[in-house]
Amino acid sequence: MLEEFGENIWISAGDTVAVAGFHYxxxxxxxxxDGGDLMIWxxxxxxxxxxxxxxxLGTVRHIVPxxxxxxLSVAEWVAAYPQAKLYAPPGLRAKRKDLKFDEDLTDSPQQAWQGEVDQTIVTGNLITHEVVFFHRHSGTVLFTDLLQQFPEGWYRGWRGVVAKLDLMVAPEPAVPRKFRLAFVRRKEARQAVARILDWPAKRVLMAHGTPVTADAKAYLQRAFHWLTG
Structure with a gap:
């Protein structure tokens, strides 16, 4: 079910997915x-x-992994909305050769949402290069996997121990330790994070975690202090 999150932005919880034995x-x-077209993030x-x-809400024109x-769910959205453009983040074209991508996501906003949604690619990580977005009307920064937080008790047994060590169940959403260790080119990452910290953030949304709706800029500074010093 869609839930309004801010001006012209809605969120919806999806199914739980299993990755390497962990459920997310x-x-x-x-x-x-502004023109009424929808961007699916x-x-x-x-x-x-x-x-x-x-x-x-409008017409789906942009599908953005x-x-x-x-x-995992991109193909069914493409099938349901053939008029929409599909955008490729770094690495996905090679991974999903069955999909026809229309544009690559870059370090600058796509023309379709320029002036409304900003973006930067956080590179230098061995796990994934993530495109982080900033929706200007609502002041929302959108993270996918770089920030995570799971409810206490979500994992049990040895998975619970791993989740705690990985900072997946920290008091507030955090960059998991595995991602921190995977930043092998930290200078590149710092440059992207510096740009994120410059955005006038009011709230922070993530795919796996509790949204932050107050003191967003201070929260982001805390979340990335380990990288920025």
């Missing part, structure tokens, strides 16, 4: 651009009720 809650966002499984709610890990 998922979340997508719908951004309505990190699409989750397309259920009939979700589709009806999305269609009531933000990194090469978030692609």
């Amino acid at each position: 809650p998922t979340r997508m966002a719908v951004i309505r651009l 990190s699409p989750v499984k397309l259920q009939d009720d979700l589709r009806a709610q999305v269609d009531a 933000p990194n090469a890990l978030h692609h």
Whole structure:
């Protein structure tokens, strides 16, 4: 079910997905651009009720997987909305040769949402290069996997121990340790994060974690202090 998150942005929880034995809650966002076109960020499984709610908001024109890990439901959205453009984050073209991508996501906003949604690619990481977005009307920064937080007790047994060590169940959303260790080119990452910290953020949204709706800029500075010093 869609839930309004801010001006011209809605969110919806998706199915839980299993990766390497760990179950992840998922979340997508719908951004309505000034002309009425819709941008689907990190699409989750397309259920009939979700589709009806999305269609009531406008016309889906842009389907955006933000990194090469978030692609499981992309094909069904492409099939449902053949008029929409599909955008490729770094690494996904090679991974999903079955999909026809229309544009590559770059370090600058696409023409279709220029002036409304900003973006930067956080590179230098061995796990994935993530495109982080900033929706200007709502002041929302959108992260996919770089920031995560799971409810206490979500994982049990040895998975619970691993999740705690990995900072997946920290008091507030954090960059998991595995991602921190995977930043082998930190200068590149710092440059991207510096750009993110310059955005006038009011709230922070992530695919796997509790949204931050207060003191967003201070939160982001805390979340990336380990990298920026």
